Every structure is written in C-alpha cells, then in structure tokens.
Amino acid sequence: MRPIVAEKERRQRIIDEVAAASWVTDGMTIAVGAPAPMALLRQLIRRGVKQLTVIDSGLSLDMLIAAGCVRKVISYYAGGGFGVPVVPSFRRAAERGEIEVWECEEGILTAGLQAAAQSLPFLPWRGGVGTSLPEVNPDLKLFSDPIQGETLIAVPPIKPDLALLHAATADAYGNVQHYGGPGWIDLFLHRAADRTIVQVERVVANEDIRRDPWATTIAGADAIVRAPYGAHPFSSRGFYVQDNVHVREYLDAATAAAQHDQPQRLAYYLNYYCREPVTHGDYLERIGVKRLLALYEY
Amino acid sequence: MADTYSSQELLAIVLARDLADGEVLRVGVAMPVVEAAVRLAHLLHGPNMELIFFGARMNVAHLHTVPLPAFAWDRRVVRWAESYSDTGHRFDRLKDWHNHVFFIGGIQVDPYGNTNLIGTGPDYHRLRFRGPGSVGTATLSTHVGRYYIVLNSHSRRTFVERCDYISAYGWGTGGADARRRLGLPGGGPRYCLTPLCVLDFTPESKRMRLHSLHPGVSAAEVQAHTGFPLIIPDHLPVTAPPTAEELETLRTRVDPQGLLRR
Numbered sequence: 350m351r352p353i354v355a356e357k358e359r360r361q362r363i364i365d366e367v368a369a370a371s372w373v374t375d376g377m378t379i380a381v382g383a384p385a386p387m388a389l390l391r392q393l394i395r396r397g398v399k400q401l402t403v404i405d406s407g408l409s410l411d412m413l414i415a416a417g418c419v420r421k422v423i424s425y426y427a428g429g430g431f432g433v434p435v436v437p438s439f440r441r442a443a444e445r446g447e448i449e450v451w452e453c454e455e456g457i458l459t460a461g462l463q464a465a466a467q468s469l470p471f472l473p474w475r476g477g478v479g480t481s482l483p484e485v486n487p488d489l490k491l492f493s494d495p496i497q498g499e500t501l502i503a504v505p506p507i508k509p510d511l512a513l514l515h516a517a518t519a520d521a522y523g524n525v526q527h528y529g530g531p532g533w534i535d536l537f538l539h540r541a542a543d544r545t546i547v548q549v550e551r552v553v554a555n556e557d558i559r560r561d562p563w564a565t566t567i568a569g570a571d572a573i574v575r576a577p578y579g580a581h582p583f584s585s586r587g588f589y590v591q592d593n594v595h596v597r598e599y600l601d602a603a604t605a606a607a608q609h610d611q612p613q614r615l616a617y618y619l620n621y622y623c624r625e626p627v628t629h630g631d632y633l634e635r636i637g638v639k640r641l642l643a644l645y646e647y
Numbered sequence: 648m649a650d651t652y653s654s655q656e657l658l659a660i661v662l663a664r665d666l667a668d669g670e671v672l673r674v675g676v677a678m679p680v681v682e683a684a685v686r687l688a689h690l691l692h693g694p695n696m697e698l699i700f701f702g703a704r705m706n707v708a709h710l711h712t713v714p715l716p717a718f719a720w721d722r723r724v725v726r727w728a729e730s731y732s733d734t735g736h737r738f739d740r741l742k743d744w745h746n747h748v749f750f751i752g753g754i755q756v757d758p759y760g761n762t763n764l765i766g767t768g769p770d771y772h773r774l775r776f777r778g779p780g781s782v783g784t785a786t787l788s789t790h791v792g793r794y795y796i797v798l799n800s801h802s803r804r805t806f807v808e809r810c811d812y813i814s815a816y817g818w819g820t821g822g823a824d825a826r827r828r829l830g831l832p833g834g835g836p837r838y839c840l841t842p843l844c845v846l847d848f849t850p851e852s853k854r855m856r857l858h859s860l861h862p863g864v865s866a867a868e869v870q871a872h873t874g875f876p877l878i879i880p881d882h883l884p885v886t887a888p889p890t891a892e893e894l895e896t897l898r899t900r901v902d903p904q905g906l907l908r909r
Binding site for chain 1: 676677702731738763765766771772773774775776777778779780781782783784785786787788789790812813814815816819826829830831832
C-alpha cells in the first residue's frame with residue numbers, strides 16, 4: 350500500500366500484537382519460529398483464526414491445533430520433550446483425519462524453504478531417498494538428476510505468507526538482532542516468507558543496531574512487535590528460561606483432552622491464557638510477576 | 648565389575664565403548680541413554696570428540712562433571728557450546744559427515760535396520776498411531792558415517808517384519824550394496840541396542856543378527872520378543888558388564904541425579 354502523498358520520514362515498523370495478529374487471515378500459510386512467538390500465537394487463538402497451514406513443531410504447534418486454528422501441518426517433528434514422544438493434540442487430530450499432514454523432514458523442509466526464497470520450482474535433496482516420504486507426500490518427487498543420473502528428491506517451494514518469529518532486539522525499522530544467534534530455522538522461514546513479523550524482548554535505538562551491523566540477523570522485518578516475555582512459557586536466550594511448570598500444566602490439560610476425552614482443563618487453559626487476555630500485558634498479569642522473575646534462575 | 652546397574656546404564660556404557668576419539672557425535676531429541684553415552688565416552692576416552700546437541704557443538708572434556716540436562720535446550724547444556732549450526736546453515740558440509748555419528752530411535756524397526764517415526768497403521772491418512780515425524784533422521788541417516796539404533800524396549804510391536812512406513816533407510820531390502828545402489832553416501836546402521844541385547848547386521852545380507860546378549864538374557868528370550876527370525880550365530884558372547892570405572896564415571900560425572908536408574 351503505497352501512500353498517495355509522499356512521506357517525509359522513514360516509516361517506522363512497530364505495531365502492537367493485536368494489530369500484528371490481524372495480518373493473519375483464515376486459510377493463510379504461517380511459519381512459526383523457535384522459540385515460538387507466543388504473544389503473537391495467543392492473539393491468533395484469541396481471534397479464532399481458522400484453516401491455517403502451519404509450519405511449526407512441538408508444543409506451539411500443538412496449542413494452535415488444540416485451539417482449532419489449523420487445517421494443515423508442515424512439520425518434521427511433533428514431539429514434546431518431558432517424556433512426551435508425540436504432542437497430544439497433534440496426535441489426536443492427525444489420527445482422526447481432522448488435520449492434514451504434509452509429511453517432511455528437517456532437511457527436506459529447509460530445501461523447500463530455500464527453493465521458495467530463491468524462486469525456484471524445486472531444490473534437490475538426497476535425504477529421504479529410499480524412505481516412504483515421497484509415497485506419503487506425493488508433492489515430493491523422485492527424479493533422476495540430469496548431470497550424473499543420481500536419484501534425488503525434488504522438493505517444491507514451501508512458501509509461507511507470513512513468518513512469525515521471536516528475537517531479542519530490533520529497532521523501529523525492522524532491523525533484528527538475536528542474542529546467541531537466531532533460532533532453529535528462523536532465517537530459512539524469513540527468507541521464504543512473503544512477509545515477516547518479529548516480536549522482540551526489547552526495542553532498541555537505530556544507533557544500537559548500527560553499533561554492530563554484523564549482528565543484524567534479519568534486515569528489514571515487515572513489522573516489529575514489542576513483547577517482553579513474549580516467548581513465555583518457552584525460553585528466550587539471554588532473557589529467561591523455559592517455565593516448566595506452565596508447560597506441564599498445558600501438557601497435562603492437552604493430554605487429558607486428547608487421550609481421555611476430558612476437554613475441560615484444556616478449554617480452561619485456552620480461555621484463561623489465550624482468549625480472555627486482550628493484550629500481551631494482560632496475559633503477563635495472569636502469569637504473575639513472581640513467576641516471571643523466577644525464570645531468571647535455574 | 649559392579650554387581651547392580653540398570654538396563655539404561657548398561658546401554659549407555661556399551662554404546663560409549665563403541666565411540667572413538669575424534670568423532671563428531673550428533674545427538675537428537677529425547678534420548679537420555681545416548682546423551683549419557685556420548686558424555687561418558689568423551690570423559691573416558693574421547694577428549695577430541697565433538698558433541699553436538701541439537702546444533703550446539705561443544706567439547707567438555709575438561710569438565711569434571713557433564714550432567715544430563717533436564718531439557719533439550721537447557722542452558723546448563725548450551726552454555727558450553729562453542730558454536731551453533733542453526734544460524735541459517737543447517738546441513739552444511741554434508742560431504743564431510745563420514746566422520747559423524749548419529750543415533751536414532753523408532754516406533755518400528757525391520758530386519759534390515761529401516762526405522763519408522765511416521766506412525767503405524769495401513770492407512771496413512773488414518774494412522775492407528777501417529778508418530779512424531781522424521782525429525783532430521785532421513786537426512787542424517789543418509790550422510791553420517793554410521794549410526795546406532797537405540798531402543799528403550801524390545802518387543803514384537805517394535806521389531807516388525809516390515810515397517811508400515813520408513814523414515815530412515817537402513818539397509819533397505821538387504822545386501823551389502825543396498826545403500827550404494829540408491830546413492831546414499833553414509834555407512835548405515837551399525838548396531839541396534841536394546842534392553843535385551845546388541846544386534847548387528849551380517850556383512851553380506853545386512854540382515855539383523857544377534858551380536859551379544861546382555862547378562863542373564865537368553866537368545867530364545869530375544870527371539871520371542873522379536874517379530875521376525877533373527878540370525879543367531881553359534882558363538883554368542885555376553886555383553887561385557889560395566890566395569891567399576893565405567894559405572895563410577897557414569898554415576899558421579901554424567902548422571903549424578905540417577906536419571907538412567909529411574
């Protein structure tokens with residue numbers, strides 16, 4: 350949307366989590382980074398966004414499925430740690446055919462994201478040759494490479510409409526810096542996506558970014574959301590560790606719903622933590638200062 | 648020789664013995680036996696090993712204790728990292744992974760060491776059990792010099808004649824050239840370790856064979872819990888039990904909390 354009147358100043362890209370969540374509409378493909386940008390995801394649950402295709406893994410994926418936001422999952426791993434081999438809501442929904450799974454694997458996923466980033470019809474990948482992956486996911490095509498005749502997998506582009514990420518700091522112009530490096534495959538997600546929203550622990554001055562431009566991991570995110578403790582209940586490097594008590598609370602509630610047909614606690618969890626708090630600040634009030642401060646210790 | 652030890656302690660010790668100094672050990676998620684084994688090998692005989700936990704690469708041979716983490720990305724682990732592989736270049740330098748070692752679990756394992764993390768049931772769209780997914784196992788098993796299949800239980804449910812789905816290709820339908828025919832550069836699965844025994848693969852057919860029985864276990868017992876006929880050699884050694892040094896190092900420097908004894 351180009352303004353009709355020429356702007357006089359460089360445009361700032363800071364928006365709040367409520368406005369950011371409105372960028373996501375029903376049926377979109379979203380990519381979720383690691384740690385998961387929970388302040389944004391809770392807003393999606395609050396808004397009741399539906400029919401999403403979600404590129405994500407683990408517990409944040411499970412929560413989106415539990416909340417009914419997901420139609421299709423692009424995931425290489427849906428385990429939960431804590432002796433939870435498969436996260437409960439994912440497992441139940443997949444077994445009942447309520448969600449579609451685009452079966453993939455870490456290397457295949459990164460190849461697909463890279464193909465999208467480079468506007469290629471596919472990128473070749475070797476890992477997965479000989480496995481069932483091309484059978485259960487017909488979008489993955491075995492082919493004979495034209496140079497040496499080797500059998501490889503053609504991985505089509507995996508192109509998110511939006512990448513939703515969490516990072517340490519950013520300035521008002523979308524220059525993002527991580528503490529201790531970017532998360533898992535966040536840069537692949539950003540490179541492949543049409544647009545990227547990054548929630549950060551702290552908004553810093555442009556001067557702070559320019560002090561060490563080599564440390565800028567994402568140059569020009571489309572929007573920045575200020576969200577201190579925004580990855581809670583997960584960890585954020587340099588800020589806080591995972592809130593294991595809270596994660597356990599979610600897992601127990603989701604397991605009761607998925608495996609024992611007792612959805613009350615999960616419904617309570619989603620209402621109390623995701624749907625009722627209007628803003629991220631309202632959510633943090635429900636978690637409480639004492640709990641949040643305790644996450645600096647381990 | 649120590650008189651009592653848990654099955655998981657034995658597995659960690661047996662696995663540690665097979666890891667050589669200088670190797671790069673890639674440890675995936677939720678495998679406490681493997682996490683203990685690589686630390687133990689590192690302390691006992693591997694000062695030049697590189698340990699990679701979920702992308703965090705470290706050498707901690709100088710530490711007195713290297714305890715198991717409570718959680719995969721726990722900072723008690725990653726604070727020792729010298730570098731990370733998740734800065735946008737996962738799977739770089741795959742050409743050099745012949746020196747890398749990997750460890751893999753599975754919902755199902757077949758006689759040729761193919762493994763399944765996708766799920767079970769004849770209809771993929773309505774799986775009876777939906778597994779966690781392939782993680783990085785398809786790529787790692789393709790490229791690493793060798794890998795180990797490490798299982799916490801030994802049952803007919805896990806050891807099946809055919810995997811419903813294959814997420815990591817071991818030796819396919821058998822034959823020493825099974826992987827070469829497909830162009831897979833890595834060396835394939837070396838051992839499968841279970842609470843009952845160590846299994847390997849015959850050099851010619853690459854079919855699963857009993858390699859050693861853990862103390863007190865019989866070949867008949869292993870076969871009874873395996874869903875396909877195992878190759879059972881005439882000479883079948885007993886897995887060497889933990890030495891006092893191995894067990895003490897494991898308990899005082901790797902697993903002081905006793906996670907492997909629970």
